[in-house]
Amino acid sequence: MSIVKERMADHAAVLAATESLIPDIEKAGALVRDALAQGHKLLFCGNGGSAADSQHLAAEIVGRFQKERCSLPAIALTVDTSVLTAVANDYGYDTVFSRQVEGLGQAGDILIGISTSGNSKNVVAAIELAKRKGLKVIGLTGAGGGKMAELCDICLAVPAQVTARIQEMHIMIGHILCEIAEEAY
Numbered sequence: 001m002s003i004v005k006e007r008m009a010d011h012a013a014v015l016a017a018t019e020s021l022i023p024d025i026e027k028a029g030a031l032v033r034d035a036l037a038q039g040h041k042l043l044f045c046g047n048g049g050s051a052a053d054s055q056h057l058a059a060e061i062v063g064r065f066q067k068e069r070c071s072l073p074a075i076a077l078t079v080d081t082s083v084l085t086a087v088a089n090d091y092g093y094d095t096v097f098s099r100q101v102e103g104l105g106q107a108g109d110i111l112i113g114i115s116t117s118g119n120s121k122n123v124v125a126a127i128e129l130a131k132r133k134g135l136k137v138i139g140l141t142g143a144g145g146g147k148m149a150e151l152c153d154i155c156l157a158v159p160a161q162v163t164a165r166i167q168e169m170h171i172m173i174g175h176i177l178c179e180i181a182e183e184a185y
């Protein structure tokens with residue numbers, strides 16, 4: 001089989017296995033929809049490809065996904081290079097997201113932490129602080145959920161080991177969450 005066919009088959013197999021997450025994706029969608037409807041905001045964080053997912057999904061919420069509606073509040077904690085470099089330089093890279101949760105997060109907001117391993121220290125630290133501040137936390141991880149599994153209110157652990165395949169499911173799940181959030185408008 002060619003590499004192209006093989007990767008498409010891998011993707012299809014992970015997609016089929018991800019059907020096991022449908023009930024929890026529905027719960028996460030309701031959590032996001034209700035928080036936004038009550039005037040709370042979404043905070044996204046993650047590293048590398050998951051930083052890109054954070055920005056992509058925050059843009060769907062502030063701009064629009066598929067429906068003409070009012071703007072809704074969402075922030076990717078991955079985008080402000082002055083904040084990221086200052087906090088990393090002064091306090092260490094592990095605190096780049098938690099420091100922003102401390103400054104920007106309010107009770108009732110939702111932190112969406114994205115990590116294929118579920119173990120990225122800066123994402124885990126952001127989740128721990130978010131819980132202390134009364135935010136709800138949705139995790140997007142790979143199989144098992146790593147350290148995030150027991151910290152998140154809802155941990156959507158894609159049943160796969162390969163980073164790229166996990167990320168492909170993360171952006172699909174993120175788009176579904178955006179669509180559910182938009183239902184309220």
Ligand SMILES: O=C(CO)[C@@H](O)[C@H](O)[C@H](O)[C@H](O)COP(=O)(O)O
Binds near residue numbers: 049167
């Ligand atoms: O996109 C990719 C690989 O597909 C990479 O940039 C990947 O996101 C980075 O290696 C991250 O640092 C991995 O972190 P995590 O998913 O384990 O939290």
Ligand SMILES: [Zn+2]
Binds near residue numbers: 164
């Ligand atoms: Zn990638």
